[in-house]
Amino acid sequence: MINTSTMVAPWWQQAQLGIFVHWTPASVPGWAPPYDPAGRAHLGWTSYGEWYENSLRFPGSPVSAHHRETYGSRPYTEFGGDFADALSGWDPAEWARRFRAAGARYAVLVTKHHDGYCLWPSEVRNPHRPGWHTPRDVVGEFAEAVRAEGLRFGVYYSGGLDWTFQPRPIATAADTVAAVPRGAYPAYADAQLRELIRRYHPDILWNDIAWPAGRAAIRNLVEYYRFTVPHGVVNDRLYPYTPLWRALRLPGLRAAYNSWERRTVVSDEGFVPKKPPYYDFRTPEYSHYTGPDPFEITRGVDHSFGYNRNSGDDSFIGRDALAALLGTVRSDGGNLLLNVGPRGEDATIPPEQQRRLDWLGEAAGVGSAP
Template identity: 55%
Template sequence: MGPRPDSGNRPLADRGGPTVPAWWRDAKLGIFIHWTPASVPGWAPTEHEIGPLLASDRHNPLAEIPYTEWYENSLRFPNSSVSRHHAEVYPNRPYADFAADFRAGLDTWDPQDWARRFRAAGARYLVLVAKHHDGFCLWPTAVPNPHRANWCTERDVVGELGEAARGEGLRFGVYYSGGLDWTFNDHPIGSPSDLFAAVPDGSYAAYADAHVRELIDRFRPDVLWGDIAWPGNRKALTNLVAHYRAVVPDGVVNDRFMPHSVLSGALKNRAAAVLINGGARRMAQRDRGIVPPKPPIFDTRSPEYSAIDRVSHTAWESVRGIDRSFGFNRNSDPAHFLTKDQLSWSFCDVVSKGGNLLLNVGPRGADGRIPDPQLTRLHWLAELLDTDADGIVGSRPWVTPGDRGGGREVRYWADRGNVTVAIHHPGPTGSLELWDLAATAATRVRALGRGEAHSTATATTGPLTIHWQGGGDGPVALFSVSGAVAARSGLHPERAVW
């Protein structure tokens, strides 16, 4: 499927590139997969989500990061929670040893099972971490690591999962950590300024470029997902992205390929580090998560453990784990996982503002199995999307994302000339005035999923009232409204932000 014209979705800094393809805008749900040697110990502190941690005044907050995939970096802080745990459970064992356990676990890994489960959950695309910050590659690369021998899998995890995903009708993308590789630069990262200062220099830029070109040419990924930064300059990045667009014309590039040369000059002195750390703290307080700076070339934005508060004309995806980590964390308690209410409503909120949800799954490192608490959350998404996938998949933002009405939160999005209304905590029976919608003689309301619904209005210019019954006690109820107008602007639903 090729790109279709989609005004308003081409980043201003990348006007020469393609528009964001329809398949990505239609998808609404993607699955991120973090599965690395760090999944073997699978442990991180759980006291804070990443946003509140970075917003705090804690010294070296990243030493206590809740992400298990950062296990190797956390070990470099002798007093960190991970170091204390490691000393107790794995005394004197270096991180690199976990690769052998990880490789052994591949014997029981079933990529077809993963793909079937992700498709059943309602996902339309996957993004697999092909190489995270530890530098370990999940394919038998022809570009060997010069610092750690055999630092990759013999089994082609990337290729096999890509084939299984596409066999289920899913798009398949790859994540590559261009900004960090701890086999090239193992400087401890405790703060945001450390993060960017730790981007390797020297031969690493050519190494990373060769890796990504290999991934592009070998696997033709539908999504090219970078992280942290890009070690080369803007010219090198432009050439790389041009190669990707030539090979995958309807592919998507995320917003984390910031050329390192743009950042490196600002990180040479202590005063700059203080400014960067203070700025990062204020942004985390404002955004309640991580919002990457805009690079010169990108297609989609990727707020992390965060979302946006308005309809966006730029394509975006909300990126987060099912608990407080991306990688598998055996330290997570039930309270650290998204509840059914949180997951269902946050998904509706993202869709109403024109975004996708890229929800992470973290398989176990020892056997490649997806833990039951994560499978439960995938089942919850399947229930929501099974209500009426056609009312969600392929939708676009309406003229407003929604507000509170009658004490309940409401979200709207446009679906082929109709308006889908999502009501939070509806109860099995009830009614609600929607002040954003006005009825006409042609207005009809249909309950999506179980139950029945109808509408009433005292006048064609008055608020639309939805009545429902028999809808169960789920956290969200969805209704399709046809023939209504936007009460505040007079616009018809088909005038949505397409």
């Protein structure tokens, strides 16, 4: 069932530009250290703002120091309440207009990131953090808004990590794989993703990290999705769970895996995922792709996906670089999935991020949103 370009939906092949939206409780503090190429191997020091809760688990990390100075001993879970309160000012129609004005043909919303917080009132109960979701149906409203502007709609779901089920601190690639939850989590993740498919019929199914069950379970899930959404497409991060992943907690195997990962997966600032059994398109992250498969370059407008108020002017992609990136991706026959990270405290897209969307719209001759 490994895909070829002839099997991918024509609408996706012709889309060229999509908008990714990372918007989680971590968007409330919205803080991460600047990107440091020399220190990127330790995920407690990552510039990805959406990893805030994991970074807090390392007492010596920059995020921990910032949190102590700004919030004292306030637990991360309280940001969920702040996030939900700010939704009263959220206007999904305005976002959709801005994405359409940028020339995008689709938009992918993070429905649940690694912190386990759901942007829809899921009927699948989280046994560790009851009520850890928005009371407002953000996913449904977002889907309706972008579709009203003529865009396709996709859901991102963190199948491989959920820190409400497995709070082990993650420092390296081996830690990431070893932290894929087991126990009740595989059934929980399967039920939630099927709920998203059943409720919202997403045009794109965008899983992240891995999947907590084996190949047969993934096949059944993908078949259910294809039956429900025949024109839909699936990304390349549904890696089947294997018991060997738990062995990566052993120091020797951990070091060997991290070394292999750096040699074979890490590329440029980001990485190119390994091929899973079932997929339609590849998703290089902050990287390039030269393979034969349909592909989608994914990256933020700065060095983070979630909002990072600590990003300086030099952290953001420039106008010429953005135009060159989109031009290269188009000429190579792929898509660009450019991310925005809205603020958690007021549900708005920061000006420096919106400016990049405006540049894309001007280059495409679409014009700015009203």
